[in-house]
């Protein structure tokens with residue numbers, strides 16, 4: 489099959505590789521669409537340590553079942569599917585507790601952090617365990633289904649935040665995940681939605697997708713401005729989707745006393761943490777990792793047209809042009825949102 493292979497750091501090559509071999513409990517998926525994630529772009533130069541070459545990246549995908557293993561019962565050849573990015577074990581304590589996203593020995597599709605290598609979906613075919621598959625409704629396209637992973641990560645953060653209807657929410661970082669958080673806060677009936685970013689174009693995107701107030705992160709009076717639109721208290725919940733010291737501190741400043749800060753962005757290993765503010769404001773700091781079954785809800789929202797994803801797709805391009813598109817995203821050209829590659 490053809491695949492886009494990260495042969496060494498900063499070198500993506502479109503080439504022939506052996507077809508994946510499926511295990512008895514796996515299906516072979518003919519990939520129809522695979523989105524380029526920010527984590528793939530960051531992984532390109534080795535800075536994250538999570539894409540050690542050689543590797544086929546890609547974890548935001550959809551396709552058609554081409555073959556099924558001998559133990560596959562609920563799926564058949566020709567089914568239109570998307571799948572979780574986390575490959576988890578069923579015989580794990582966390583999985584049995586209903587928290588499969590935290591399971592021991594979990595692997596992420598298209599990732600190789602050193603202790604495992606799991607080839608992903610920038611290829612004609614990918615082997616996928618049957619228990620992480622989801623059926624795509626007829627009215628949802630393969631390209632839309634490739635957006636489900638990012639939207640599900642955002643929904644997990646909203647779900648874990650404990651947000652109630654009418655809660656005022658601030659989102660720091662208006663990239664792909666931040667925008668989906670903003671959209672889903674709208675669906676879930678949030679009060680005021682406030683977006684903070686350092687890029688004016690991203691803030692305009694936030695405004696179009698449901699943010700009521702947008703603020704530049706350089707704004708020295710950010711905290712006062714957020715208070716001014718939230719009854720002089722601050723947001724009830726803030727969602728941090730950038731993962732840097734400055735933005736985490738902003739997320740802490742943005743919430744009221746007794747509020748919740750949900751941390752999703754994780755580009756930094758270590759940050760400067762505002763201990764005294766967190767203690768004296770009695771904040772709840774809540775990490776949010778990946779997805780815990782939010783696929784079905786996102787697919788239903790797409791089917792019912794309650795959530796739009798097309799507006800976040802900047803380009804749909806052949807997989808053979810993958811190296812060029814990765815380059816453009818890496819160089820932050822043209823303010824691209826999601827780029828989807830088609831084998």
Ligand SMILES: [Zn+2]
Nearest residue numbers: 525526527548
């Ligand atoms: Zn991703």
